[in-house]
Amino acid sequence: MQRGYKIVAVLVFIVIAGVGIFTILSNAKNQENLPLIVQRPMPKSGSGGNFLSLTLDIPEPQFPEKMMVYKVIKPALTKEMIREQAAKLGVVGSVEETEVDFRVMAANGSIFSVDKETGSINFTTKEFETAVSPLKTVLSDEEYKKLALEFLTSCGLMKEEAEFRDVNKENTVTIVENGVEKKLPFMIEVRFGRKKDDIPWGGVGPKISVYFGENGKIIGAASVWREVEPFREYPIKEFSKALEDIKQGKATIYEALPNDSGKVKEVRLMYRLDPIGYQQEYVIPYFMVIGTNSKGTPFAAFTRAISEEYILEKPVPQVTAPATTK
Numbered sequence: 001m002q003r004g005y006k007i008v009a010v011l012v013f014i015v016i017a018g019v020g021i022f023t024i025l026s027n028a029k030n031q032e033n034l035p036l037i038v039q040r041p042m043p044k045s046g047s048g049g050n051f052l053s054l055t056l057d058i059p060e061p062q063f064p065e066k067m068m069v070y071k072v073i074k075p076a077l078t079k080e081m082i083r084e085q086a087a088k089l090g091v092v093g094s095v096e097e098t099e100v101d102f103r104v105m106a107a108n109g110s111i112f113s114v115d116k117e118t119g120s121i122n123f124t125t126k127e128f129e130t131a132v133s134p135l136k137t138v139l140s141d142e143e144y145k146k147l148a149l150e151f152l153t154s155c156g157l158m159k160e161e162a163e164f165r166d167v168n169k170e171n172t173v174t175i176v177e178n179g180v181e182k183k184l185p186f187m188i189e190v191r192f193g194r195k196k197d198d199i200p201w202g203g204v205g206p207k208i209s210v211y212f213g214e215n216g217k218i219i220g221a222a223s224v225w226r227e228v229e230p231f232r233e234y235p236i237k238e239f240s241k242a243l244e245d246i247k248q249g250k251a252t253i254y255e256a257l258p259n260d261s262g263k264v265k266e267v268r269l270m271y272r273l274d275p276i277g278y279q280q281e282y283v284i285p286y287f288m289v290i291g292t293n294s295k296g297t298p299f300a301a302f303t304r305a306i307s308e309e310y311i312l313e314k315p316v317p318q319v320t321a322p323a324t325t326k
Helices: 002-032 079-088 126-130 141-154 239-247
Strands: 037-039 051-056 066-073 095-097 101-105 111-115 121-124 162-168 172-177 180-185 188-196 199-203 207-212 218-224 227-235 252-254 260-273 285-292 298-304 311-313
Touching: 051 239, 079 095, 079 101, 079 111, 126 218, 141 162, 141 188, 141 207, 141 218, 239 285, 239 298, 260 298
Parallel strands: 037 311, 051 260, 199 260
Antiparallel strands: 066 227, 095 101, 101 111, 111 121, 121 218, 162 188, 172 180, 188 199, 188 207, 207 218, 252 298, 260 285, 285 298
């Protein structure tokens, strides 16, 4: 009888051990067989320089072993949806469809358009298009922020993951007053960025902007925004490998000299999105490396945080939509 129990116990042990080994092997196999992520080649914009050496001027940064990759959701748009949204903005007219967007043009000069690929919007008024004179009345940053939030919320344009970024007063015109040149704003822009799971999202987008003319009047709005859904978690490369990638030119680098050396002062993880017009399928994490070059000038470099073995590069597609104005 005892021998029977021993045999059963051994069999149970073998089964449990087998299940454990199978699970480990399955997990390893799943990791090896992660689907390739379609990405466009990284743009080599910036200074055109390169780094021969990069040294850490900070403690060795620590990062998670894996991060989520997101799949872009293409919007389901209808002419009725566009007409209703345009009406909320006071843009009344027929909905025209082009190859790249839907648009409504009102008799008063206001235009509302929605990009087919991303669902991003662009709203301009006649005042927006003709704004060239310095503003006579400039409100406080808090007032502009409050007005922008109220506008976006009331018109249904606010996004859950949007967060206030800043009040931009750099849209300026130069005037001469008593022989002295002055730069004064002709338009105020309130900007909102995007943050998801405490990780910032950058690139040309995502952003939402509200434009103000005289005395706090809203004269336009625009967004660069893609809706996404979680796809799969992918392993993050070692940061030392990321530094090597930057030195090998597998990065977008700003303010580097030819054959430069740099000191790394800060490292962040972030997600980067393409501009409007690019058919982006997935959003992946990047390392943003900030530091100083050999002349002490600040530099920034962006390189993928996902290993190349998981990336399938496709040529840059033809731009499908014009850049937003201003």
